[in-house]
Amino acid sequence: MNALPCTIYVSFTGALLALLAGRVSAAAARWVALATAVTAWGLTLSAAAHFVPAAAVQTLVDAPWVPTLGIRYHLAADGISLTLVVLTGLAATAGILFSWNIKERTGEFFALYLALIGGVYGVFLSADVFLLFVFYEIAIVPKYFLIANWGSTRREYGAMKLALYSFAGSALVLLGVLWAYAAGGSHGFGLTDLATAAAGFTRGEQIAMFALVFLGFAVLAGMFPFHTWAPTGHVAAPTGASMLLAGVVMKLGAYGCLRVALPLFPIGFAFWQPCIAWLAIIGILYAGFVALVQDDFKFVIGYSSVSHMGFVLLGLAAANVRAASGAVLQMFSHGVIAGLLFAVVGRMVYERTHTRKLADLRLLPLHRLLPFAAVTFVLAGLASMGMPGFSGFPAELTILIGVWTTSRIWALAAAVGVLVAAAFTLRAIQVSFFGKVETAGESPAPADHAHPLDPITLPEKLGTVLLLGATILIGLKPDLLLGWITPALQSPFFQTVLKGGTP
């Protein structure tokens, strides 16, 4: 557990080393990046192995940083942080495996990639809001360059849009946090300090501060109607970056909502709760319907991410321990599944066929040309739809059960979203991989396709196995994570806002 802060340091050091290694050769940069990501992931796994679930947050490092303002360098972890750092390690490793074919400016690519990862680890481990904010902003800049430099479709537009949305969101967070700090007597930025101070605020102050902080974070979590950066950004990004963006960066927003906005301003939350829930439901349904009519394969996945993140926000809005634990589980689950889907679409299919238009893909017998990709996508699609046996099922089920106890209408409305998700996922599977299945019997050999596609490489297979393994493992044994998450949500810190917590 005490080694967890090293994930941050390892990632930033690895970023520098990858930059230097990139001057030697692309292969060196790749291996440095992979070694870094695996080391950091290993650290999280070893921490997880020795983790004893407890309600209390375990402090890892706590030192004064800027005493004048009461800022501390305070890193801490509980079951929620642990779940998300394990996810970060997994997504980072898999993302590097799927970025193995980056040839241009490889060192810089992996340096930015690892800097982003370092920032993400930092956010998940921060117990001081200032520190959390610092890491949160550190994660913004690399995203821009990853997309603008190595992306595809309208990459500069997508990158700028994503960066501006993120930065505007973080400005709102900064405003809300500073206001809370000032109104609370300027004692410090520790989460518990701020929560204590916030208990003395008037209802009006809490409502306004919650709106600022929650909205700021929710922009990054893809909340409707501030989600539009997500599909364009994900589509424009190179595969490894899309996997990270959808996989962990969107979780930063949701995590910020859960860790900062909700427990600090419970009264403010109570005011906004119905509004958030309905926005989340609209997000689930709207993004799902939009995904249903996309003709770009990657946009389907981009919108599906928004739809699935809607479940996370809905789980948080329901504000009981079951729904919130389901939301955290969904963060993990979606992180893995979205990574897998983007890997298939961006890396396995697009970089071989050079098209993402569903109309073009329909003409290719892809299930024959890329059987591995087809199988992976079908499995990932099933997981995404929430089929039992995959992590999506326990996550969404837990959320819906939890939401049911808060409001039956919300649960019913969100359940429609599950059907929509099934519809757009099945459509994507059918059109992209099995478009020509009925003519397959007539021309058994893929002779109509002049250039045989490159075979799936080993790093891709390895990454697929990692991600599929994780989603199936959690699908079969969700208690592995829920056992970490639930006690953390039962802590007094979260009990100010969550109901139904008695263990």
Added chain:
Amino acid sequence: MNPPDYAGLARALLPEAALVLGALLVLGLDLLFFRKHSRESRLRSAVAIGALAVVAAIGLNLRVGDAGSVFGGVLVLDPLAVAARVGVLLLTLLTFGVATGTAPLRHPAEYIAIILFATVGFTLMAAAQQLLLVFLALELASLSLYVLVGFDHARPESAEAALKYFLFGGMSAAFLLFGFSLLYGLTGSIDLPAIGAVLAKHDPQPLLLVALTMVLVAFGFKAAAAPFHLWAPDAYQGAPTPSAALLASGSKLAGLTLFVRLLWPGLGSVAGHINPKYISPGWLPVVVLLAVASLLVGNFAALAQTNIRRLLAYSAIAHAGVMLVGVMIAGSAGFAPLFYYAATYGISTVGAFGVIAVLEGRGGCQRITDLAGLHRRSPLLAGCLLVFVLSLAGIPPLAGFFGKFYIFADALSIGGATGEIGGATGPVGRVAVLAILLSAVAFYYYLAVLKQALVAPPAEGAAPVRVPLAAALTLVVAAVLLVLLGLFPTVLINGF
């Protein structure tokens, strides 16, 4: 009355003496020995001597240290003065580094000597506590800067910039002098503490408001705050790059130190109240308006710029808006936030001009698109520019972020106690809120610069850039300073 303490005065002015001696040495040695050498080697030797003089001045300044009031209060060496003197000297040193990156002008030794004279003006501005010395120091610095801006004989824009800067500057100096004469007439003293004491005892008179207006016009000019900012884009664009760097960094730090000392310890009692419950006239409400105008004009006008120097000028105007917030809160929060902000802003802007200076000598750098493909042409310059621009944009962990954060945190926190500020929901808090929101606008134009440098492909036939060693060292030092000061801000702010 005590006899004048000449020994103490001489001791306090040791850093200035070192600078003047350095300047004379630069001129003399160049005249005697280097006349026949190439411009490059003349510039190198001048910079070497000048840098030694600046380093000596820093050492002497630290040795003299926090000596308190000097020579009957003409100068004051409080922590702010010591820190600001070290700050402007370091920024001058960085400016020398920038100068080594450019193609030398026609009279390199004179150029360096005038930079040293300007620095003498800055260090005096940082410590001056008597209106006469305030004015003399300001004029020494300003006259040197006019010459520095117009130093490039080869480019008509340089002369144009100098003329504009001179006309605005002369006008503002006249305003300031008029304001000072009114203050003297009202209070019968030219010592700031005495003026403060007299003003505190009497109700404000209409004449005082005239005097304050005059002083604020000069302040607005010096800080490049809207609506007194019009000279800045032209001066930044036309001036030789090291002059622009000095104008944006050392001059700004010295000017802010001077005016914050003038406004709070001197005129603090007539600041007026801006708490909506009991507004009363004074200079504070005007500074609020200047800050709002600067934030809006700077950030929105920067969006439309295609010239990198003009963009930096408008960004400087936007930063001046934040610095004015620092000035407003200096009365209750102390000088630390303002000093940290101005010093780190100076480092990042000198750095940005340093990158421009190196490119200037190798194909020119006026349009933002001239930066295209910098990552290919020189990874070092691109990396340093990334640090400088991100610090200007206020991205952690760089110093620019903490500077903003510190000012905003204090702006929102204070006020309940003092009343004249108004707290989180008062006017200063509102300006801070505006500044935070506009930082998202600023992020766009800073990213547009970085997009050219780090994403766009190089133009046809753009050659790799070889960075002179001294310039490379300067840029790396500036970048490292920004990272370290951002990670360990207590180094700077604990002295106050």
